Amino acid sequence: MNRRSRLSRWVLAAYCVYLILPLYWLLTLALRSNADIAGVFQLVPSNPTLANFAEILSNPVWYEGFVNSLSYVLLNTLISVFAALPAAYVFSRYRFLGDRQLFFWLLTNRMAPPAVFLLPFFQLYSSIGLFDTPLAVALAHCLFTVPLSVWILEGFMSGVPTEIDDMARIDGHSFWFFFTRIFLPINRGAIGVTVFFCFMFSWVELLLARTLTGSEAKPIVVVMTRTVSASGMDWGVLAAAGIFTVLPGILVVWFVRQHLVKGFALGRV
Amino acid sequence: MRGVKDLVDHTILCVGADQSTVIVALKYGSILPCCPTSPCANHAAMSALNVKDVRLFQEATQGFDHGFAAGELTVVLGGNQSGKTNLCRLLAGLPTQASGEVWYQEQDWTPLSPQKRSVAVVFQAFVNYPNWTVAQNIASPLVAQQLDAPERERIVASLAQTLGISELLQRLPSELSGGQQQRLAIARALAQRADVLVLDEPLVNLDYKLREALVLELKTLLAETGATVIYTSTDPRDAFALGDQVLLLHEQSALQSGTPLGLYLSPKCLAAAHLMSDPGVNLLPRANFNGSEQCSAIRPEHVLLPGETVQDCTDTISFHMRVDSVERSGDETFVHGRVSKDGELQDEKHWVVRRPGMHGVSVGQMLELNVRGDDILNLALD
Numbered sequence: 023m024n025r026r027s028r029l030s031r032w033v034l035a036a037y038c039v040y041l042i043l044p045l046y047w048l049l050t051l052a053l054r055s056n057a058d059i060a061g062v063f064q065l066v067p068s069n070p071t072l073a074n075f076a077e078i079l080s081n082p083v084w085y086e087g088f089v090n091s092l093s094y095v096l097l098n099t100l101i102s103v104f105a106a107l108p109a110a111y112v113f114s115r116y117r118f119l120g121d122r123q124l125f126f127w128l129l130t131n132r133m134a135p136p137a138v139f140l141l142p143f144f145q146l147y148s149s150i151g152l153f154d155t156p157l158a159v160a161l162a163h164c165l166f167t168v169p170l171s172v173w174i175l176e177g178f179m180s181g182v183p184t185e186i187d188d189m190a191r192i193d194g195h196s197f198w199f200f201f202t203r204i205f206l207p208i209n210r211g212a213i214g215v216t217v218f219f220c221f222m223f224s225w226v227e228l229l230l231a232r233t234l235t236g237s238e239a240k241p242i243v244v245v246m247t248r249t250v251s252a253s254g255m256d257w258g259v260l261a262a263a264g265i266f267t268v269l270p271g272i273l274v275v276w277f278v279r280q281h282l283v284k285g286f287a288l289g290r291v
Numbered sequence: 292m293r294g295v296k297d298l299v300d301h302t303i304l305c306v307g308a309d310q311s312t313v314i315v316a317l318k319y320g321s322i323l324p325c326c327p328t329s330p331c332a333n334h335a336a337m338s339a340l341n342v343k344d345v346r347l348f349q350e351a352t353q354g355f356d357h358g359f360a361a362g363e364l365t366v367v368l369g370g371n372q373s374g375k376t377n378l379c380r381l382l383a384g385l386p387t388q389a390s391g392e393v394w395y396q397e398q399d400w401t402p403l404s405p406q407k408r409s410v411a412v413v414f415q416a417f418v419n420y421p422n423w424t425v426a427q428n429i430a431s432p433l434v435a436q437q438l439d440a441p442e443r444e445r446i447v448a449s450l451a452q453t454l455g456i457s458e459l460l461q462r463l464p465s466e467l468s469g470g471q472q473q474r475l476a477i478a479r480a481l482a483q484r485a486d487v488l489v490l491d492e493p494l495v496n497l498d499y500k501l502r503e504a505l506v507l508e509l510k511t512l513l514a515e516t517g518a519t520v521i522y523t524s525t526d527p528r529d530a531f532a533l534g535d536q537v538l539l540l541h542e543q544s545a546l547q548s549g550t551p552l553g554l555y556l557s558p559k560c561l562a563a564a565h566l567m568s569d570p571g572v573n574l575l576p577r578a579n580f581n582g583s584e585q586c587s588a589i590r591p592e593h594v595l596l597p598g599e600t601v602q603d604c605t606d607t608i609s610f611h612m613r614v615d616s617v618e619r620s621g622d623e624t625f626v627h628g629r630v631s632k633d634g635e636l637q638d639e640k641h642w643v644v645r646r647p648g649m650h651g652v653s654v655g656q657m658l659e660l661n662v663r664g665d666d667i668l669n670l671a672l673d
Binding site: 183185186188189190191192193194195196199204207208 | 419
């Protein structure tokens with residue numbers, strides 16, 4: 023091995039350490055008690071404990087936060103994908119009056135910061151009784167994730183030759199059979215990528231989720247910002263909650279990783 | 292006797308030295324006495340698939356009618372952008388620029404969707420369902436026809452056997468070579484057992500050797516189906532090798548139709564002669580001197596190089612050609628050059644001479660070419 027490649031390996035290793043360090047530190051904090059954290063500096067926890075994780079899983083304030091978050095995230099992902107699939111198909115297959123303008127207008131929604139829509143959503147949801155429900159947050163997030171989904175899916179679907187559609191019609195298949203049994207399976211990678219982006223947007227979004235919920239549907243990110251209790255800052259539990267918050271993202275990335283690479287390569291994401 | 296000899300002579304020359312295609316072409320000798328130049332009257336009566344008032348492009352001003360003969364293979368021959376694909380899509384009922392009525396026997400297909408028409412299509416691009424295995428792809432039309440599983444498997448197995456893809460049944464289309472992918476597309480089209488089979492330049496994306504092999508297989512395969520077959524191509528060789536009938540498309544409309552040999556022997560005009568000849572016909576210098584409506588032309592394979600003897604022919608005309616380039620394909624020689632009559636430079640024509648065998652011709656050389664007076668075609672300009 024020559025000097026150059028050895029150097030590049032060291033640089034790569036250093037970068038990986040840099041990336042992994044905050045996550046590692048979060049994990050060590052989650053495995054230590056509060057007294058331990060406030061005490062001496064430790065690179066590796068000397069007497070690790072799972073008490074913080076147990077606290078999260080047993081205390082309803084914590085685990086309900088997770089349940090609330092997951093419910094609006096899943097709801098949002100489902101609505102986005104099911105609304106975007108037919109829309110993206112139409113945009114990729116048909117030319118109609120104003121199709122490009124409509125497509126661009128969809129994208130411009132994505133350009134506005136979520137804060138712009140805070141007040142209208144709050145007022146609207148309060149008046150129709152949607153306030154403080156997972157559906158409220160899911161619908162608000164859809165304003166951003168549906169255009170994003172349409173955009174991603176349209177890019178992938180346009181890559182599928184229209185002769186496939188023609189072929190299916192000539193073979194005698196109904197449109198429904200073609201769409202569900204042939205077209206969607208061809209685009210399953212695209213759907214995976216779309217699910218990932220909807221999920222991640224909704225999972226990390228704080229502003230809308232905090233404003234549109236009160237006590238009933240309080241998401242985990244909001245719970246985490248209110249951990250200063252009477253006994254002071256609960257470092258260990260907070261870190262454990264952080265670990266649980268990172269996990270879904272890692273899981274989703276793990277399942278769609280191959281499709282993600284392809285999606286990035288296609289330049290649509 | 293002269294007629295038969297002439298026919299054999301023409302046929303061999305026009306299809307080239309490939310032995311297999313010569314045999315196919317010679318078979319047309321038997322059809323010739325029946326319809327020497329134009330399609331028989333009873334062919335028109337037998338046509339199963341009729342198109343009426345077809346405009347292949349939106350801007351076309353005049354429509355044309357045509358009847359595709361029942362149970363026969365019609366090669367639709369036309370250059371690029373002549374509307375071949377539009378015609379195919381019109382027959383199949385797919386969205387297209389082309390408009391017109393489509394009738395199958397007594398049934399009006401015009402308002403019917405592709406699902407309701409008994410038509411199968413093989414596209415130019417290899418179109419297969421990428422997420423389905425070869426077996427599932429072939430079974431696709433059978434699933435749509437709601438056949439039960441054992442029957443489907445039986446048909447898939449026999450079609451895969453016929454097309455030589457039995458070993459590949461569990462693979463995905465992306466794991467196949469181009470030739471195998473197109474075999475798969477053909478197998479799926481045949482599985483539909485449709486009354487009308489449309490093949491839109493099916494072999495154009497394949498390499499030369501695969502084409503040769505598949506053309507011969509297709510000939511027997513398609514004849515066995517008994518379907519009315521429409522096969523589009525740009526290559527007159529396909530017309531001779533496959534076609535029972537030929538329809539020429541030119542400038543977005545139908546130009547002429549008939550048997551391959553009928554069209555070869557008596558093309559209606561210069562464009563028809565060009566379409567039926569590869570490379571195109573050579574225009575004689577000062578060809579259109581007798582009025583502006585007529586011209587004279589000679590086929591590339593009918594120009595004799597110096598040293599080639601002219602047998603039992605009284606009138607030969609000679610031309611002088613300056614050779615620009617020479618191509619040798621192994622069994623044929625193509626000589627490209629400029630020809631003028633009596634050395635008049637203002638009326639030079641670009642010619643291609645196509646002769647069997649290898650000839651020692653060098654670039655820049657002046658050749659004296661001989662042409663039999665009988666071989667000269669007198670054609671309408673359009």
